Amino acid sequence: MNVQPDNKAMKRDFDIVGKRTPRPDGIDKVTGRARFGADMSMPGMLWGLVLRSPHAHAKIKRIDTSKAEKLNGVHAIVTSKDFGPCDDSLLDIRENVMAREKALYDGHAVAAVAAVSRSVARQALKLIKVDYQVLPHVTDVDEAMKPDAPVINDKLFTKGLDKTPKKPSNIAERFEFGHGEVEKGFKEADLVIERTFRTEATHQGYIEPHACVASMGADGRGEMWVCTQGHFMVRNTCAGLLGIDVSNLRVTASEIGGGFGGKTTVFIEPVALALSLKANRPVKMVMSREEVLRASGPTSSSSIDVKIGMKKDGTITAGDATLRYQGGAFPGSAVPYGAMACFAPYDLKNVRAIGWDVIANRPKQAAYRAPGAPMGAYAIESVIDELCRELKLDPIDVRLKNASSDGSKASYGPNFGVIGLKATLEAAKNHPHWKAKLGKNQGRGVACGFWFNFGGETSVSLNVNVDGTVGLSVGTPDIGGSRASIGNMAAEELGIPHDKVRCIIADTASLGYNDVTDGSRVTFASGMAAIQAARDAIGKLCERAAKIWGIPVDAVVWEKGHARPASPNAGKHEPLSLADIAAQAGATGGPIAGHCEINAEGAGVSFATHMVDSEVDPETGHVKILRYTVFQDAGKAVHPSYVEGQFQGGAVQGIGWALNEEYIYSKDGRLQNPGFLDYRIPVCSDLPMIDTVIVEVPNPGHPYGVRGVGETSIVPPLAAISNSVSDAAKVRMTRLPMSPPNVLKALGRI
Amino acid sequence: MEYFAPASTKEAVKLLGTAKGKVHVMAGGTDLLVRMKGGYTEPDAIVDIKRIAALRKIVRAGKGWRIGAAVSAAEMGEDKALKKAWPGVVEAANLIGSTQVQGRATIAGNLCNASPAADSVPAMAAVGAKAVIAGAKGTRKVAVEKLVKGPGKTTLKKSEFVESIELPEKKKRMGDAYLRFIPRTEMDIAVVGVGICLTLDAKGKCMAARVALGAVGPTVIISAKAAKALVGTTVDDAALDALARACAAEAKPIDDKRGTKEFRKHIAGVLARRAAIIARDRAKENS
């Protein structure tokens, strides 16, 4: 179902955009021909394995690798000594990929081995002796903030305070966003509710573990094959860490089995390169699932206080929130995004969100789909739900009443452009789901969510081939179907069938720099660049036609895949198709190509409303999701199937996060569930079909109106599900995950 | 590492007796291969019993049943007569993992793996199943609950392996059921499992009962107290409440990542109640 609000400015007819064309990577993926990170091998290749700290926090007194070095088949061993000076901006990454003075979390890399086989490498790891002095540790965010908490980094002095403290602590930074006077606003309210919420750390749960092959030649030139969301980032980071010229490292991105933000940084890649540098042989590394969970980048756990005031008519008079996120052993949790995004759906006079970035003895968090936003939304949308319930108001009507709209001042500062939140709420209100009957122990919840979306540095190359087909090279790994969408946009612009364009992810030597695939930016930014590259090529195609016809170029127009004379004055010439011109390219001036290098601006923000029905078993605390509908603004759905896939994927990951996923640490600071048996992502039988409604409020910042859709879909689910379960269980849930033991506890049954 | 695929029980016993180092019998391999891949065990020899034709069959043993140690859970599910006789045991086997896992996993393997959370074990113990053990000195039989000593440990001696599982005759007015609790709907490990088998008299009164609790102790717990709560009753609400209380009291779980003590005790009671209702209704249907 598509809802298309009347927005004349952007209305246009498309031939290909908006169609569900076949998936270009589909056959490769179902036949096993697609090459993922672990599918690459090279002649003379070694296997690399990492030795990891079993301690949450320990001083590394000595590492003795002598025995391991002597083992037959071992070619190289690296420790932090092999990572020399680097730019300040890379210091934390350098320490995260290989511990230096201290191991900062269970699973922190302390050494790595390259050997002729995995079993030799495994044996070698056992021969490395590390002398640890175990230190007190802290893994909980609230505990880490206490004045008497073990200090993880004695050079960390809280930023963002009026006065920088003299004592180090685990609090890295304070952020504040908002406007108006919240205290005044609370006085105007008829009801004020204040609650504290907690969420646990979750992992993106991508099916493909991190994998790479690094090959550093004796001539100082290297190549890497990497499963990543950004091979340009891998190149620049690895080059920076190991003192290699950027031009001497060429990185190719493999097919990718999921990333969701978790592959926007490096873990084993610089280690593989360091091993290769030392061994003078290619080195392959593949993380096990246990390593992925212990030592890649999960999301933050959080603890959040929210206070919101509402009038009897549903007007929100003020909102105040304090968000505390632990982002692992290094500063940089996503708390500022959480604090910026949490109140964004509402046009509020008085609003404040304070964020605290906290470090703890856990793996350094990485991006996870709308990083930081789901937890903030969970807390705010829960309190709004409770206010609606107490004041006997309809939760959709209240949200419509307070919703941000075109031009309203966002809680985090700027004024919104054209936005589609109200359209998603209207669509939700008019959907049959909203009126469907519920049974015993069943409940319904709704929640809204917001994400910024991003543009960023992008470079695209479009080559017109001799047979009239087109090769389109982009530099943003395809994690959600972007090759189809970008190729279709180029085909649309050129006026040729979609299957005449083949879009590939080119290596780092073939294109200008591209930011990583993140921020829901790829269909927007690489798509925009592809459109501009197509226009660039069209200009050149017209020049060639002009040359063939012997008329000035401004007398040629491009229409429906053909060069035509602009008017009868230009002479009578049969239109020339792209293929006609391509066939003569050699004779008319050589290859024809279009390019575009931009720092894409104008990424339109995106909003969603989710609606979910659940059933709670009051005896066991088990929650079943019965029905789920996503309403989200896509701007323009270039390929609706992929857009729906993003909506469904976000909802499903949200269901996992809300119900069962959590990092469980024991008292000694070790992760207890580093595997998919006890780290419970939903399986198919846990889920209903996720229904989707694509709302299209075109983004004026994109030639076709595209908004990113990849991240917003994970923002509302935590809240929507919690509101639904609270409705079913008749008790307000304030803690995630809503696993059976936690639900039973909330019900007072245990 | 050496791999053997003997064609007879005799040959298998011989191999198990002579192989050097750490030897593992392999049935479906759904535990063993996963453990090897994870680096948790490194056997020196593997004796695969799937080529032994006799072990791939389900046969009648007198009025009871003999399920070969290489019969997969999926094959059990396809045996209509077995399923009709002991639905609880078959359902337990068909809870293991997923469709793919059930294509290989065996109940003998489930038993010999000796996990406290093994699904088919409480179901088997409830109906009084026996393991038929082949060894250098011939065969012997033990009650399934006696085969497991503790997590990962069995009472099998060198050269011994389980050849088959025997289920008794299904008498009139008997019914069995197995239920487990998992946070998800499949591909999960039991937080608690309860197997119940009961026999009613002509008037619907419970004459005999066996209640087996899984995942709430190092080995399966056969609770006489829980059985007593049912015997002599019509398995009415009061009896079910008493059963639930007894199971919660008898369960000896630990606090771990899969649930707290209180949670597991509570769930043991809830599941026992639900399983007893199914077993009772099955017994009535079978009168």
Ligand SMILES: Cc1cc2nc3c(=O)[nH]c(=O)nc-3n(C[C@H](O)[C@H](O)[C@H](O)COP(=O)(O)OP(=O)(O)OC[C@H]3O[C@@H](n4cnc5c(N)ncnc54)[C@H](O)[C@@H]3O)c2cc1C
């Ligand atoms: C994805 C997945 C999901 C799973 N889900 C469940 C579940 O829901 N419930 C559950 O209970 N289990 C589950 N398991 C575990 C496993 O599948 C079961 O325990 C299964 O029944 C084991 O049977 P198998 O034939 O594959 O055993 P194998 O792996 O072949 O053997 C297991 C152990 O028993 C020994 N052994 C096997 N057969 C014999 C014999 N005849 N005599 C002596 N020793 C023997 C082996 O040496 C080994 O130590 C799951 C496993 C996986 C991989």
